[in-house]
Amino acid sequence: MTIMNLSQEAQSLNDKMAGLDLAERLSLAASLGGRVVFTTSLGIEDQVITHVIGQNRFDIDVATLETGRLFPETVALIAETEARYGMTINRYFPLKEDVDAYAAQYGLNGFYDSVEARHACCGVRKVKPLARALTGASVWITGLRRGQSGNRADTPFVEYDAERNLLKVNPLADWDIERINCLVADEAVPINPLHSRGYPSIGCEPCTRAIKPGESERAGRWWWENDEKRECGLHVPEAALPSLNSSEL
Template identity: 45%
Template sequence: MDDARTERPLALSEQEIATLARSLEEAAPQAILAWALDRFAGRVALACSFQAEDVALIDMAAAAGRLTAVTVFYLDTGLHFPETYATCRRVAEYYGIEPVAVKPALTVDEQAARYGPDLWARDPDLCCRLRKVEPLRRFLRGFDAWITGIRREQTPQRARTAVIEADRRFGLVKVNPLARWTRNQLWDYVLRRGVPYNPLHDRGYPSIGCAPCTRPVGPDEDPRAGRWAGFTKTECGLHA
């Protein structure tokens, strides 16, 4: 996996970030999000995979009348489910936004020509680096902070996620408003607010990535067991 770091000064000092993380630890996601949109207005990006978490954050920003303060984007790997692209269109229409499609340097066909077909089935780490990590690094150079929908209970690797972090990998302040929320809290918000969500969530896909690397999971399986099945891989590299 790519472990390169972006060497540029953060918009806040490490001490400021640690202090803010402590002070906002018990705050509601809406309050954490509002802080980020106020502090970094026009210089903050919201990562959207069109899963329930990310669209909930868009809904919170819309409810606060602050969508113009943030750039909503998604990593268009060229390998998403049709349902994911359809959800993108629904979200765009529902909230009146135009999510920015961040694309890899290579199309899927160009990647196959250079690295061989179905790279994800042979070297998923390299595939994620080419189609997600490197495009994200290029895109985030224009921002001071980014907002994600990751939650602590999703994976052991995310269990210590702070609501505000120093992201040395991309050289930004990273804001995770939903870090403390459980799956039940998330879905209570989504259903109560009528947030548009990916229909694959109702078909056994609690975690949705690229189509070749995602399968539905059984009721007794870990929610992320359907990601990169057959590999020890659990993260795409964006949140390592």
């Protein structure tokens, strides 16, 4: 399918998904053909999506980026989730040579020193493994929500990802956190215990802190940086990131 056709298809699917419930949205995404991949961080939104995929046995590959710097609670939740739903969550690790090269250039925890060093670490531990997770995929499902941050306020249900040449589906785009919490409580969805300790958004352990009352949901991510639009690069076009040479991504 051409780029123009995929853009048009994304717009058409976006309009269609607005009137569907979550299971219907995921069913539609699974029916689009080709390899359909859902990438989960094991955060509460992603656990809701995993729950619906698992309940309905949708033909969707579930993958996670095992960065090597995750909280032990997150790592434990991967196995717990697999057991609960009888599914395999495919783990994508960073390459040892990339991690070693990063440590040699910046230091293992060099991400605290500059935005460039931080994006380089995310590049090695997240963006490159994501590229492997999405190899051959025609549809990529995420747990992005508009309410998570100002940066995500315009998240559509379906968009054309030109960089990866696939359809990106965000079936929870219009859900708020109260609705997420209700479903989790009603259906006993397994979630990360860190959520109840002040971590609404959970990434790598050295780069995530609990938030304070009144702070935005993602205020605890890379909290030492001043940029309000902090992201790891997974959901940001490469051109929008601070200057990095391509080997760092």
